[in-house]
Amino acid sequence: MQDLPPFFPLLWKVRSFHLVTHGRGLIFEATPTAYDMSSSGILKSSLAKKYAMALTGLFLCSFLVGHLLGNLQLFIPGEEGRIAFNEYALFMTTFPVVKILSYLTYASVLFHVVDGIALTLQNRKARPVRYAVEKGSANSGWSSRNMGILGTLILVFLVTHMQNFWWKMHFSEMPMHEINGEQLKDLYTVVLDYFNPAINSFAAVAVAVYVAGMAAMGFHLWHGFASGFQSMGVRHETYTRWIEAAGKAFALIVPLAFASIPLYLYMTQA
Numbered sequence: 001m002q003d004l005p006p007f008f009p010l011l012w013k014v015r016s017f018h019l020v021t022h023g024r025g026l027i028f029e030a031t032p033t034a035y036d037m038s039s040s041g042i043l044k045s046s047l048a049k050k051y052a053m054a055l056t057g058l059f060l061c062s063f064l065v066g067h068l069l070g071n072l073q074l075f076i077p078g079e080e081g082r083i084a085f086n087e088y089a090l091f092m093t094t095f096p097v098v099k100i101l102s103y104l105t106y107a108s109v110l111f112h113v114v115d116g117i118a119l120t121l122q123n124r125k126a127r128p129v130r131y132a133v134e135k136g137s138a139n140s141g142w143s144s145r146n147m148g149i150l151g152t153l154i155l156v157f158l159v160t161h162m163q164n165f166w167w168k169m170h171f172s173e174m175p176m177h178e179i180n181g182e183q184l185k186d187l188y189t190v191v192l193d194y195f196n197p198a199i200n201s202f203a204a205v206a207v208a209v210y211v212a213g214m215a216a217m218g219f220h221l222w223h224g225f226a227s228g229f230q231s232m233g234v235r236h237e238t239y240t241r242w243i244e245a246a247g248k249a250f251a252l253i254v255p256l257a258f259a260s261i262p263l264y265l266y267m268t269q270a
């Protein structure tokens, strides 16, 4: 027993090892056995956590698409944009199905954060069986190695963002906008004023925070999007390549489009 290599105990805990191609490198992948799944609580909870991270992360990606489409109305100038955005904001805060989706979003953010912290801490402790052992660093990019830090930066952005608009919309006094005799909360003006240097002396800082937040989100999604599909067991010779390409396109387009809103509002009002 003494002469056996240090990884020998792994052989008892996995059904098979196989080399698979991944990106530009090869990974040595361990398939857990039923025995392993039931006996190793750590592995089991680690896989469950990865699955939950993936599920909540991909749900939040769909939220981002909806949120971005709604926010694009901020590009419509003047009274037309004000009416469109404020009617949209009213719909988003009152329509029952959307309200349920909102609660699901809050729960997903919370779960994704708590699960992410737990997974990061758990990964730091010694793991008896590694799910995938990388050969070299060829396939572990900067983003994948810094998901925790990037997630923390996004969380900081999100807390300030919720305080800027969401808190105001739901819990504090708002300017009003009369549309067809009805008084609506004027969220359009609140957002425009926030990025207007003539009204907010910290508008440039606000824009910088949004652009930095979107940079962190881009890097987080660069690895996270495709990794989410992988954690949920979606692996296919052809489709995985397409999912990775879609993930990279998503990681570029969505944060760039979000960042363009405060930049546009700042520049057009400066």
Ligand code: HEM
Pocket (backbone or CB within 6 Å): 067, 071, 089, 092, 093, 101, 102, 103, 105, 154, 158, 161, 165, 166, 169, 170, 187, 191, 210, 217, 258, 259, 261, 262
């Ligand atoms: C230019 C970028 C953005 C602008 C102008 C913007 C604007 C807004 C506004 C006005 C609200 C309040 C809506 C309401 O409560 O009815 C809101 C809510 C929210 N935003 Fe953003 N947002 C931006 C980017 C983001 C990003 C990148 C994220 C995620 C990382 C995000 C996450 C949220 C969440 C979770 C809410 C609460 C949604 C809800 O209550 O259902 N936002 N945003």
